[in-house]
Amino acid sequence: MTFLDLPIDPVFSFRTVPLKFGVGVLSEIGYDLSTLNVRKGLIVTDKQLVEKTKVVEQAKAYIEERSIEVEVWDNVEPEPSEGSIKNGIEYAKERGHGFIVGLGGGSALDTAKIINLYTSFPADFYDYFSPPIGRGVKIPGPLKPLIAIPTTSGTGSETTGVAIVTFQDKKVKFGLSSKYLMPTLALLDPQVTLSMPPSVTANTGMDALMHAIEAYTAIPYGIRPKPKSLEARPVYQGSNPISDVLAERAIEVIGENLLSAYSNGNNLEARANMHLAASIAGLAFGNAGVHIPHALSYPIGGEA
Ligand SMILES: [Fe+2]
Structure with missing residues (x-):
């Protein structure tokens, strides 16, 4: 028996x-x-x-400047439900979009990812979700290009292949994860975070901090069970030397800047540091994974 035959995944x-x-x-x-x-x-x-900031109008103008046509669907719900996402898919399905831009907090980014999935590869809504919620059908391949522009500094959705849906009838939040859900590009502009109210700054900042802490304390790669096939290797692979470095840095930067961003929302330097730190934490947890705190948040969030 060689090392590779051991029932752990060394990769x-x-x-x-x-x-x-x-x-x-x-x-x-x-x-x-x-x-x-x-x-x-x-x-x-x-x-x-759309109503309280100029960000959407500006993004649309910057796109149209290059003679690219763009429509706006602004019905994203906070903590997006199955129903609201289905409405977006229904709206987008036969309009011939060649790309998607997710613009907003984590809810907008996650909704954009799922609309992109079901308009790229139409299927029953439950197909691509893993059991017990769904049928675990594999996503056939790369989706249309998706650009993610977060306006909050927390969820890290711009750097991960994860999207969270609230299934209201089942009272649970459930994540869809695949490398194909990873955005093509993330645009991180601290200026678009200036309008975040203090409560959102605090909540999303704590989310980012937890991503970094959970990535850092996840069960390390190398002592995890070997998957049945290479295709079955999970998206979350445990803490590893790269995610550790990122998580440590994110914890440090969030520790130094969250309070300043919270108490003075116009502090562009603190906003910029938080914005980058949230994405750094996203890269860490998007590969290492999150664990008990986030797992607990799914049934609790589903009840809320
Ligand atoms: Fe989170």
Whole structure:
């Protein structure tokens, strides 16, 4: 028997999303889409962002500047339910979008990912979810390009292949995870986070902190059971030397900046540090995984 025959998995892989970070980087979205050879797409966002900020209007203008057509669907719900996501799929399904932009908090990004999935590979809504919620059907391949633009600094959805849905009738939140759900590009513009109220700054900041702590304390790769096949290797593979470095740094930066971002929302430096730290924590947990605190949050969140 060789080492590789042992019933543990001695391998980890580390997947990343290409990131662009910096004040004003939102203005580059038209250019980035032009490099993807797309002509028409959809911005998935929420009404609050449309009505209370100029971010959606600006993103749309930057896209249209490059002669790319774009529509806006702004019916994202907080903690998106199965029903609200199905509405988005229904809206988008025959409109011939060649790309999706997720613009908003984690709910908008997760909704955008799932709309992209079901419009790229139409199926019954329960097909791609794992049992016990769904049927565990494999996603056939890469989806349409998706650009993620987070306006909160917390969920890390812009850097992961995870999307969370609330199944209200089952009173549970359930995650869909696949490498194909990872955005094509994440645009991290601290300026779009300035309008976040203190309570959202605090809640999303604590979410980011927990991502880093859970990634760092996850059962390490190398002592996990070997999957039955290479295809069955989970997205979450345990803490590893790369996620450890990222998680440590994210914990440090969040510790130094969360209070400042909370007490003075216009502190662009603190906002910028938090924004990058949330994505760094996302990269850490998107590969290492989260554990007990997030697992507990799913049934509790489903009840809320
Ligand atoms: Fe989270």
